[in-house]
Amino acid sequence: MSDAAAAAAAEEEDGKEYRWETGYEKTWEAIREDEDGMLEGAVAEMVQRAKRRRLAALSASAGHVRLGMMRHVCLVVDCSDAMLDQDLKPTRHICATKLLEGFIDEFFDQNPIGQLGVVVTRNKRAEQASVLGGNAQKHVAAVRAHLARPEYCSGEPSLQNALQLALASLRTLPPHASREVVVLLASLTTCDPGDITATIQSLKESGVRVSVIGVAAEVRVCTQLCRETGGSYSVALDDRHLRDLLKEHVLPPPALTSRAAADEAALVKMGFPHSTGAQQAHLSICLCHLDSSGGGEVTGGANGGSGAADGGDCKLRAGGYFCPQCRSNYCQLPAECRVCGLTLISAPHLARSYHHLFPVRAFTQLPAAERHHSSACFACRKSLVTSAAADKFVYECEKCHQVFCLDCDLFIHDTLHTCPGCTVDQRTFQQLSS
């Protein structure tokens, strides 16, 4: 009884009332004519605001929050027949495949030391499409092999089975790793073998953060799941929104506070192999492609053939990256050594993750009409004076007081992660590096 009351209270606290409970929205009133009776300016302003919305949210959450840097994400993809609906164009599963491919690439671009696994659920079952690993191509291939085929998507999904499978792969990780599950759910129903609340509890106890992205509509069990485990729940309105929602999961989330912070930190032993050129290294087979050729041999043997390797991938070659501990060869980094279990990375991969820890401070928005700043964007030389109505504002870095245009503002915060003004000025540069 108390549980139900608490849950009800928590729901009240959310303060989020449904759209149909709110008052009548007069969306057209937001658009105002300017002095000349034109609408262009107002519309451009709305577009601009939408562009910057993500940045605004980012700056609001800025602060010294401990982030889960070593991310281990299990991507659960619903492959039920609900994926065949046509509300996302052309169909849900084609749209989702495209967006997930983008998401996986982006994920590894932003978190080179992170790991991803894919679980698909259909026909009331869940299966592991690809195990936790750092190879983006493998995961993209797994998503393509399962989700892209319309004949594969059938039956009902099972949320509980999928979550349990995900938990089984995440539970064994060391305590410093951040464990996350991202569920892409198209169906409104789930067919579970047991009590899903027990599964949610075990997820919570193992410190797994579950986030759900719905494609259809909000489902109560997902709301509860995300609230209990500290994840986020959102329902996509259309393909663009779905892309944005997936993009939110690219950035590392703050570490869960439920677990004791002291337990989480750990020094992880890692190897930094240096690539040896083709001249001095001895010939060896890289271990990351060993399994693909092994599979080829097994099937060849079953066919009664000569058991020739399926070629291509696995070759004797000189060079590559050698594990500093056991000298086994890998053709690409980052990887986990299969022989001695050492994590192998290169220094730039670590450096790639630093920008999450030292983000560029959000720029302040200034009206362009004020003339005390320079007449052109500092980074791209775009004129800030004679531009169209779209550029009503300019953006100023608080540190170096240089002025940027909107495009540069977005580019610097989304992609570059370095303020050009701060880095070319010796004074601010020394502040940065100290």
Added chain:
Amino acid sequence: MADTIETSLLVIVFDINPTQRILINEPHKEGQKFTHCVDAVTAFANSHLMLKPRNKLAVITSDAETSQFIYPGSDEGESLLSARQRDGQYELFTHVERTIRGNLQSVIMSSKPPDPTKETLLAGAFAMALCYINRQEIEKPVGEKLNSRILAITGSSDSASQYMNYMNVFFTAQKQNVIIDICSLDHDLGLLQQGCDISGGLYLRIPQFQGLLQYLLWVFLPEPPIRKKLLLPPPVKVDYRASCFCHRQLIDIGYVCSVCLSIFCRFSPICTTCHAVFKTPGPLPTKPKKKKQKLGLEIVSRPEGKDELQRLEILDINWEGHSPAISDPVKMYHRQNMSLAIAFVAIILCFHMMENIVNGQVTFSRDWTPGKRAGYMADNECSIKPVSSLCQMLLNEIRVFASCEARSISNYIQQKTSDQNRR
């Protein structure tokens, strides 16, 4: 309309830091080195524009204090119109030359006296170049393809203080398909080499300063698609090893803080960067305890039959006559506060194995035949005999092979000794 229009945009980052050793004039020699360098850059810029009428150019100067665009100038359109043909030179070239020289002059005049302790902030100039390229990407007409590249001409050395900015720039370049070429006039630049490697550009440390223009024209002028067909300097081997934060030494195996990703060369209990406290590494605390308990248990219950409990659980093999003894371990488990569940599982397992007492039997008789208590094994019989014969065959083969090897070696030695004797 079928093929897309390709434009290539070249952004030259020109290091004008006056403390560069290579640019300082030597008193007893003729010629102004800096002027020579500016001439080479201008000529190179013009020849890039000459390759295709659509090619675009931008030049950024960079020194220890600031970085600035010197081409295109602040008023792009007007000055191009005002540039009049001079000596039959193409108007655009006149314009480029005039703009670069004029802006360079104003930059140098306004710069502060040089401070040799400060290094050139190239990373910032790269960042500006990337922003400029990004703007050109946004502004380009539909259906056009923009191949962008950045060429840095520098004579300064690089240091690790800009490391993070460099890495952000290099990875952004990789993401935006921008190629970073480095032309080093003086030093070997390890960090910038990494940038070339990441973005797929060329690195060249020119052996002769006098031939700067020739090197630029031969190596850096061809567009990236053409470069594959040319015989260019081979890619350098780049050392990606990390240096630890504590001693600044290059390391092969290090420890990385899971919170802030700082690298240490040896284990320390507290991270010096983010002050996180680490657990000391070592065997898990539960593991040795468990082992001890089990050992004690076995000694108490059955000194002669070690490990059998584990084997029962793992291999599912029944050992006849031992089943009554299992009640003892159950009691032991209780006494030692082991969980009830394990005992329950053990009992279930025991009953389960009582059922298939004969089927799971493994015997180790000499001639590989099944034991007395085994069930009827007609199908297995035929498969067991050949195993022994196979073993025999294999042994024979090995024996033959070994003798053959020994014979060949002795032959070889004999031959060698006879050869030596002949000499």
